Amino acid sequence: MKPFTYERPASPAEAAAAAARHPAAKFIAGGTNLLDLMKLQIEAPPHLIDVNGLGLDGIEPMAGGGLRIGALVRNTDLAADARVRRDYALLSRALLAGASGQLRNKATTAGNLLQRTRCPYFYDTNMACNKRQPGSGCAAIGGVSRQLAVIGHSEACIATNPSDMAVALRALDAAVETIAADGATRSIPMADFHRLPGDTPQRETALRPGELITAVTLPAPVGGRQIYRKVRDRASYAFALVSVAAIVQRDGSARVALGGVAPRPWRVEAAEPEVARGAGPAMRAILDGARPTHENAFKVTLAERTLGAVLAEARG
Amino acid sequence: MRTPDFAATRRDLVMGATLTTAAVATPRRPGARAAAADTPATGPGAPVMKIAFTVNGAARTLDVDTRTTLLDALREHLDLTGSKKGCDHGQCGACTVLVGGRRINACLTLAVMHQGDEITTVEGLGTPDRLHAMQAAFIKHDGYQCGYCTPGQICSSVAVLEEIRAGIPSHVSAELEARPQVTPAEIRERMSGNICRCGAYSNIVDAITEVAERPA
Numbered sequence A: 001m002k003p004f005t006y007e008r009p010a011s012p013a014e015a016a017a018a019a020a021r022h023p024a025a026k027f028i029a030g031g032t033n034l035l036d037l038m039k040l041q042i043e044a045p046p047h048l049i050d051v052n053g054l055g056l057d058g059i060e061p062m063a064g065g066g067l068r069i070g071a072l073v074r075n076t077d078l079a080a081d082a083r084v085r086r087d088y089a090l091l092s093r094a095l096l097a098g099a100s101g102q103l104r105n106k107a108t109t110a111g112n113l114l115q116r117t118r119c120p121y122f123y124d125t126n127m128a129c130n131k132r133q134p135g136s137g138c139a140a141i142g143g144v145s146r147q148l149a150v151i152g153h154s155e156a157c158i159a160t161n162p163s164d165m166a167v168a169l170r171a172l173d174a175a176v177e178t179i180a181a182d183g184a185t186r187s188i189p190m191a192d193f194h195r196l197p198g199d200t201p202q203r204e205t206a207l208r209p210g211e212l213i214t215a216v217t218l219p220a221p222v223g224g225r226q227i228y229r230k231v232r233d234r235a236s237y238a239f240a241l242v243s244v245a246a247i248v249q250r251d252g253s254a255r256v257a258l259g260g261v262a263p264r265p266w267r268v269e270a271a272e273p274e275v276a277r278g279a280g281p282a283m284r285a286i287l288d289g290a291r292p293t294h295e296n297a298f299k300v301t302l303a304e305r306t307l308g309a310v311l312a313e314a315r316g
Numbered sequence B: 001m002r003t004p005d006f007a008a009t010r011r012d013l014v015m016g017a018t019l020t021t022a023a024v025a026t027p028r029r030p031g032a033r034a035a036a037a038d039t040p041a042t043g044p045g046a047p048v049m050k051i052a053f054t055v056n057g058a059a060r061t062l063d064v065d066t067r068t069t070l071l072d073a074l075r076e077h078l079d080l081t082g083s084k085k086g087c088d089h090g091q092c093g094a095c096t097v098l099v100g101g102r103r104i105n106a107c108l109t110l111a112v113m114h115q116g117d118e119i120t121t122v123e124g125l126g127t128p129d130r131l132h133a134m135q136a137a138f139i140k141h142d143g144y145q146c147g148y149c150t151p152g153q154i155c156s157s158v159a160v161l162e163e164i165r166a167g168i169p170s171h172v173s174a175e176l177e178a179r180p181q182v183t184p185a186e187i188r189e190r191m192s193g194n195i196c197r198c199g200a201y202s203n204i205v206d207a208i209t210e211v212a213e214r215p216a
Helices: A012-021 A034-039 A075-080 A082-087 A089-096 A101-106 A109-114 A165-171 A269-277 A279-286 A298-315 B010-018 B020-025 B070-077 B133-141 B150-165 B184-190 B201-213
Strands: A005-007 A026-028 A047-050 A059-061 A067-070 A175-179 A185-189 A212-218 A225-231 A242-248 A254-259 B048-055 B058-065 B096-099 B102-105 B118-120
Touching: A012 A047, A012 A175, A012 A212, A026 A034, A059 A082, A067 A082, A075 A082, A075 A089, A075 A101, A075 A109, A082 A089, A089 A165, A089 A225, A089 A242, A101 B102, A101 B150, A109 A165, A109 A212, A165 A242, A165 A254, A225 A298, A242 A298, A254 A269, A254 A279, A254 A298, A269 A279, A279 A298, B058 B070, B070 B096, B096 B150, B102 B150, B133 B150, B133 B201, B150 B184, B150 B201, B184 B201
Parallel strands: A005 A047, A026 A047, B048 B118
Antiparallel strands: A059 A067, A067 A212, A175 A185, A175 A212, A225 A242, A242 A254, B048 B058, B096 B102, B096 B118
């Protein structure tokens, strides 16, 4: 790791002010992704702002029936929360499908949203990567691309977003609450939180420099059968090849979001009425415009079959 | 125990070799603490901070380079070499320790982030004379071969049974809201963050099952 200074602010306002004083600083919460990247010198912040003492670790009911999840709530605690298990089973299931017990005990809600891609070319500092070093090119295009994106990617980057949690949050219409260095707060819908790469794949979210996530909000429960099905190379502790988050109602209407296929959780609301016609028509509409590589074309078929399995389970 | 200065161990020699360049720039006095290869000796531009926490019941205070992981603080500063460095990237689980009773990867957290925390390593679970039930069960069931992953496996196992007792569900729990049971499938899923290259998994599951079935 490169040397860095470190501070432990006690309030979100202090943390935001610290970020304003140190423009190249990074916030650190669980640290499970950031420290890994710092060891590899993919990240080399000169200053760390430890946000663990900010008191953002509660889950509170909201007026109107939703939940406000503090940015620092650990993945284990969020998955195990009785209200989340009962009313937002999709979120519990997605969290439990990710990482390991040790990592979930550390990883936070906000940190999970901000984790970087696991594209092997992003991790290998000998390789060209526009996300790691803008303008250097993308060695993944034409390279080993089995795990990489089939839709939403660009000529500059074919990395996927690795989060399971974010896929569930997208299907649940969650929003991300933030505070800026000047104290201004805003709420960003999950639909707008992760950016597509375009020609600036290094910019992954809608966050502005120094902006701190304070909470994730869930709207009132929507009921339905909530199923998260993750397909991966081993039974546990692996990133998704394809994952399907679905909320299926008794009347057959459904929400579907996909993981493992795109640079952000992939949901196409306009395609969701197609679910009534079956997994094939639905997935053709959801993945309309997909441009898989010769190595990851299987993901298109796998996504359709995984959705088919999910719909059968929901209706069974 | 510190190795006497005149009896250099293989480990000291290896670490000394990796520090040759640094030693030229900043001669170390004989017997000075060697830093781990990936925790560079402090110097200009490497901030040092004081940290106080409790390790295996004893209050400890350290001055550490901010880059020092909790794992390196335990192994290199406190000589608690039970916790192992396998991958150093949170993929293998050999570094698993308990912080406030919860298992984490000690390699993916900074020592300075643990001010005031209570840390338990495998050395704090039991001793050769007074083994923790999980340590005894691993021995009885041959839950290892080379033993390198074992301290992490044991710390993780102890926490897994606590997590099941606390009602935390897992990926393989059929019902999210039902109380999870101790089954081989549950143990395998919950232990998936601990890799054993020797492949002692089935014996590890047997050891954990035996401890789980014992009256508390």
